[in-house]
Amino acid sequence: MLRNALCSVASKAGRVCATPSGVGRALFSTGPQQQHGTFYEFRTYFIRPDQNAAFLKLTNEKIHLRTAHSELLGYWSVEYGGLNQVFHIWKYDSFSQRAGVRAALSQEPQWLGEYISKAIPMLSSQDNEVTYLVPWSQIQSPPKEGGTYELASFQMRPGGPAVWGKAFQGSVYARATPGYGHLVGVFHSEFGLLNRVHALWWYESPDHRAAVRHKAHEDARVVAAVRESVAHLQSQSNKLMFPCSFSPLK
Helix, strand or coil: CHHHHHHHHHHHCCCCCCCCCCCCCCCCCCCCCCCCCCEEEEEEEEECHHHHHHHHHHHHHHHHHHHCCCEEEEEEEEEECCCCEEEEEEEECCHHHHHHHHHHHHCCHHHHHHHHHHHHHHEEEEEEEEEEECCCCCCCCCCCCCCEEEEEEEEECCCCHHHHHHHHHHHHHHHCCCCCCEEEEEEEEEECCCCEEEEEEEECCHHHHHHHHHHHHCCHHHHHHHHHHHCCEEEEEEEEEEECCCCCCC
16 A cells, blocks of 8 residues: 555656556656766865965966866855855766775875875865756856856755756746856755755856846846745855866866
8 A cells, every 4th residue: 555655646746656567667766867977076175364375376386286187177266155265176977986086196195295285284174065967957168268156055945856856947047048147057966965956157257247136136037937946945055256277167
């Protein structure tokens, strides 16, 4: 009877339930399944206030030692929404690749001696989060270099994309249109705070972002989409960031 009840719930959610004969497949999941191993590690470093300039200078000089091992998507200095912070995104094809990279770096004398030994004392703390691109998003580079980036983070209610995915997608697409900001990518957390989604946007300048924000408040289409999504929202935060000179995304 429990199986029949679960199958009834799955059917209403548009998912197929396995039968005793094996026909069909149970998909008691919280949303679209990840079809590949590629993931993105978000890393945030909190820098001692008196060491911010020195840390950025050191990283600019030595980042090539790190990027020789895996792909850096972007590296930013946080301007608003957090002081003395840098935020960077690293791409990996699998968890085994990341483990291999970490192992190799731990045995790299130049990396340890010229960067890690000097950088670590400059930091007060570090944080990371493992994310996947949502199925309906891909990395889209900005139309030109320069400008500013906004990382908008949304803590959604438990239940996963099966509950709030469609509404959230609609709120993002409502703004991912000409005349608004450029959507770089949308990410869903795998490790860290769960049910968390990040939208990375690019603007020509902070003033451009402010103008877009004002425009969105007066756009009935955007307002309606946001109202539908906010019913599933617990909290949100954002950071406005400038790309470092060595960041691939500029």
